[in-house]
Amino acid sequence: MKVDLITLHAVKNYGSVLQAFATQEKFKEYGCDVRILNYIRPDVTDENLMTTWCGNNLLKKIVLLPSFYRWKKIFGGFIRDYLNLSDKVFSNEDDFIDFQSDADIYCTGSDQVWNSGWNNGVIKPLYLNFAPENSRKFAYAASFGNSVLSENEVAQTKELIEKYDYISVREESGLGILEEQYMFKKSCQIIDPTLVMPASFWRKYTKKPKIDGDYVLVYQLNNNKLFDKFAAEFAKKNKLKLIRFCTRYDQIIKNGKSILIPEMFDFVSLIDNARYVITDSLHATAFSINLNTEPVCIYPQNYGSRIESLLNLFEIGSRHLKDYNDFDIVNRQIDFSKVNQILDRERIKVDAFLKMVLLEPKKSIEKWIK
The missing domain is CATH 3.40.50.2000 (Glycogen Phosphorylase B;)
Known part of the structure; x- marks a missing residue:
């Protein structure tokens, strides 16, 4: 099965990159051929990152320049060596025009993909607006980063959310947003991808x-x-x-x-x-x-x-x-014995979700959620 995954893998942040790696490797356990769409938010591209951090402050640019070069080496090298990226780089919505793919299923990955504050607004490709009509879509431990959304944000994204077959979110508050603000019922809470993979x-x-x-x-x-x-x-x-x-x-x-x-x-x-x-x-x-x-x-x-x-x-x-x-x-x-018991329980939950989404898509989610 071919999976096209979009997430925030290109942010210069250790957790963001490692969660993308963990997601990729977990999907591979299910026999999936995973391709991470090389979406790079405009503000974090190598060309724009210094301006994002420093604005027009020349002194700040000079101070942070060595860090920028090191980030490019460390994060860029890891992404190149460990992530299976699309050949094409996407940095804005127009780049998805005429999007071509032979994927069987499309996935919004984890991290703060639906946090409009973190992302400087709603980024519709992170809601899979580019995926072919009637294609299979799901979200894997996605995060809104907030406990409630504005009415305007819900209005912008409601139609896109409704096109998902299943949505799993990382925080309990995300579950509340889906059920109370979007009235989306085919949802559940699962742990972050880095926790899914054992020590x-x-x-x-x-x-x-x-x-x-x-x-x-x-x-x-x-x-x-x-x-x-x-x-x-x-x-x-x-x-x-x-x-x-x-x-x-x-x-x-x-x-x-x-x-x-x-x-x-x-x-x-x-x-x-x-x-x-x-x-x-x-x-x-x-x-x-x-x-x-x-x-x-x-x-x-x-x-x-x-x-x-x-x-x-x-x-x-x-x-x-x-x-x-x-x-x-x-x-x-x-009490880490108790923590590890909870981890085991939550990993079983993740496997049940992925089995349903990736291997048994025609089965109803309702029984599993209960």
């Missing part, structure tokens, strides 16, 4: 980091001085090295020993071998759960509900840091 899958690609002794890892996407102060004090109180996973070279000035824009699978390895992970990232949280590393989660100002949904699913809401003076969080340990 043993990820460890096939990793090597132990060259760090002597135990450490706490910081993976931070948003500037937050209180976050930085807490991380330093947390490491000190627990007599651990503070290791900072830096996604840009200029972050070297922050506290902790910096590891600067490492290879893709180092993201997994550094989390796997840490005693604790302090993060405001959904995917760093997901990998911590998957690899049984204790996370300390600081919700970002925007889209924090995504992490909240994940913690609630695994019944570990106590790992949300609500007070920067709460160093007792280290004593609220996670």
Whole structure:
């Protein structure tokens, strides 16, 4: 079976790229020939990325230029080597005019594909508006990134949503949006693709980091001085090295020993071998759960509900840091035997969904949802 998949694989973000890889590899388990449509949002193309980040600020461009080159090498190299991409590059809706494909089924992949704030508006190709009429369509752990949509956004996308055969979303809030705002019933909630693939899958690609002794890892996407102060004090109180996973070279000035824009699978390895992970990232949280590393989660100002949904699913809401003076969080340990039981349950759910969508498309979803 041939599957054409569209997702946010080209964003310079470790979690976004790894979820695309995980999706591809999961579909291959079902005998699928997967092609990821090489859709690159206009603002994240190599030509436009510097302007997206820096605007007309020349000094900022100079400071971030080395990071841009490193991103191109690390992310571009991984995407080239590990993802099966379409020959054609798509960067806007017009590029899909006269779209040609012999796929049996079309899929909107995971990540924040339906988050209009993150995507600078509604991107209709991410709703499969290019797929042939009456073709089979489904969504795999898609995310709106929000708990409610504006009436205008629903109006723009309702007709496209209704053309899906089945939709699975990543967050519980996404399920509410589909059922209450779109009145779409053929939907369910499943876990992020990175969680679908077990720890043993990820460890096939990793090597132990060259760090002597135990450490706490910081993976931070948003500037937050209180976050930085807490991380330093947390490491000190627990007599651990503070290791900072830096996604840009200029972050070297922050506290902790910096590891600067490492290879893709180092993201997994550094989390796997840490005693604790302090993060405001959904995917760093997901990998911590998957690899049984204790996370300390600081919700970002925007889209924090995504992490909240994940913690609630695994019944570990106590790992949300609500007070920067709460160093007792280290004593609220996670029962990973229970977490792993939930993971097993959720993976069975994913397999049931994929079996139905990919292998038994004529069967009704209703019985499975119940």
